[in-house]
Amino acid sequence: MNTEFIFADRQFSLIRYPEKHQHVSLQAWDSADELIIEHIETLISDAKLPVGRGDSDGAVMIFNDDFGALGCWFSHLAPHWVSDSYISLRSLHENLKANQLLDISAADDKNALHCAPLKTLTSVQSLTFEPAQAPSLIVLKVPRALALLEQQLIDLQKYITPDTHIVATGKVKAITKSVLNLFERYIGPTTTSLAKKKSRLVFATPRNSIKLANSPYPxxxxxxxxxxxxxxxxxxxxxxxxxxxxxxxxxxxxxxxxxxxxxxxxxxxxxxxxxxxxxxxxxxxxxxxxxxxxxxxxxxxxxxxxxxxxxxxxxxxxxxxxxxxxxxxxxxxxxxxxxxxxxxxxxxxxxxxxxxxxxxxxxxxxxxxxxxxxxxxxxxxxxxxxxxxxxxxxxxxxxxxxxxxxxxxx
CATH class of the missing domain: 3.40.50.150 (Vaccinia Virus protein VP39)
Structure with missing residues (x-):
């Protein structure tokens, strides 16, 4: 069972919650995580993203982080972390704690769903979420359900600006024409990166004027x-x-x-x-x-x-x-x-x-x-x-x- 995530000179111990039931052939991160981390770190180091380290409360939002790998990596940016999965949320909490990234003094450790310094939101809470400031960076893993992606893109319309960087990632087989069409429809012009280790990035540029869409859900x-x-x-x-x-x-x-x-x-x-x-x-x-x-x-x-x-x-x-x-x-x-x-x-x-x-x-x-x-x-x-x-x-x-x-x- 591989639990040591070593990438770009950093190392994290990461598990899929619950660890005692984690299948020996499965790990808590994938090549899509690595690809989007590499891309964002390059943007930050080249000063192409207006986010600092530790002083960007709310400037970053992370969606659909399967087991907390992205939450741990970018925890210093104090992001809003959004998921529909209780297991993902528990994985995030356990991995933050295991890597000494959980601010126990600010969090009630008896409540495993409070993950300071991250601000965690369930997908139900995110339906009515209004951030204090427009996020400068949206990090999104393409979910298995297209309907969830559609709802999240509709939600994003309410608070992104033309200056918001929106980067998504997923396995090549998950980046379908239907996925790209959703980004084009609700956000703006959309392109993809070349495939690397069977994963790919999606880049969406918000239009100057976005007509807010009505959700078809429920x-x-x-x-x-x-x-x-x-x-x-x-x-x-x-x-x-x-x-x-x-x-x-x-x-x-x-x-x-x-x-x-x-x-x-x-x-x-x-x-x-x-x-x-x-x-x-x-x-x-x-x-x-x-x-x-x-x-x-x-x-x-x-x-x-x-x-x-x-x-x-x-x-x-x-x-x-x-x-x-x-x-x-x-x-x-x-x-x-x-x-x-x-x-x-x-x-x-x-x-x-x-x-x-x-x-x-x-x-x-x-x-x-x-x-x-x-x-x-x-x-x-x-x-x-x-x-x-x-x-x-x-x-x-x-x-x-x-x-x-x-x-x-x-």
Missing amino acids: TRWQCKSTTGELLTIDNLANTFSRQSLDIGARIMLEHMTVSANDVVVDLGCGNGVLGVNALSLAPDAKVIFVDESYMALESARRNVLNNFPDKIDQCEFVASNCLETLLNRENRPAVTKILCNPPFHQQNAITDHIAWQMFTDSRELLIKSGHLVVVGNRHLDYHIKLKKLFGGAKVLASDKKFVILGTAKR
Whole structure:
């Protein structure tokens, strides 16, 4: 496992949070990080960027820093750091602390989400963010979701000027024509660098006059609950299955059962459609929506209010890496049922370690005889993992592509 980032005569120890679950073949930075660091350091050293070292509060903004590599490197510039990912935020905090970059005297160390000297913002907070001054530099890693990029570029329109340097980076395969078209549409003339180590830079020059665009997000669609009620579902830009009900959730809705006395966790909730459906099935149930995306959690909150506003006090919305936030509570909730549609990627890496952690955490959190219900593609063979952890799993429903598995804590 490579955790030592050595570049341009500087060295940082960097991990992907949580370190104990970091896959041995994955590291906390990539060639896109190196390329944009090299470019910006050259601009600063050549005095082509009006940012100093330690005296440029708010002059720099960093978007979509996967695991805090850019936040650590540019921490001396006191940037605003923006992400939709709880895991990215925790990675940033741990890496700042490990490299003695976290100002403990200014930060409440009990609150892992406060990262002095950086000013951290979730993507939900950034929707209404107004900086005290126009930033001189925007550093942006191209996110996996084009919709998130579009929302961020729309947000940037409100406070950039023609003097703002906007530099983005990503793997060559991520710098698509669609990505460049978004920069052209919302910012201005856009060019790219040559590829280096399979990564590339994007340069966007703000127009002298930018007509502020209206955001197309959240998107809204409707679906039927298990009981036949019509549910209205809103989806902020970075929410999974933003445009329509995904196939896995559809089959789960057809076969869900929830009782009035259940404490339900919608794990990896996305827009919260499964948790909202639980309220339709059992209006007295308590539902805890858990996701690492702040936009997903906000979408879920809105969807409870859209459909069952009188049930909002029975709901909780928790940013977490799998279930660790709930597991770390002094008084854990007495969870009787966990509904889970696990992801099989983290950022741009395909991996099954998140599903494994979700299942392991579920076994620890559930009360005795509590149930975990999982939906996934048949080829992922989740039944093998569930058998190792729970002693077995039953097929509750299936079709040609998906399977729903149920298991109980003994």
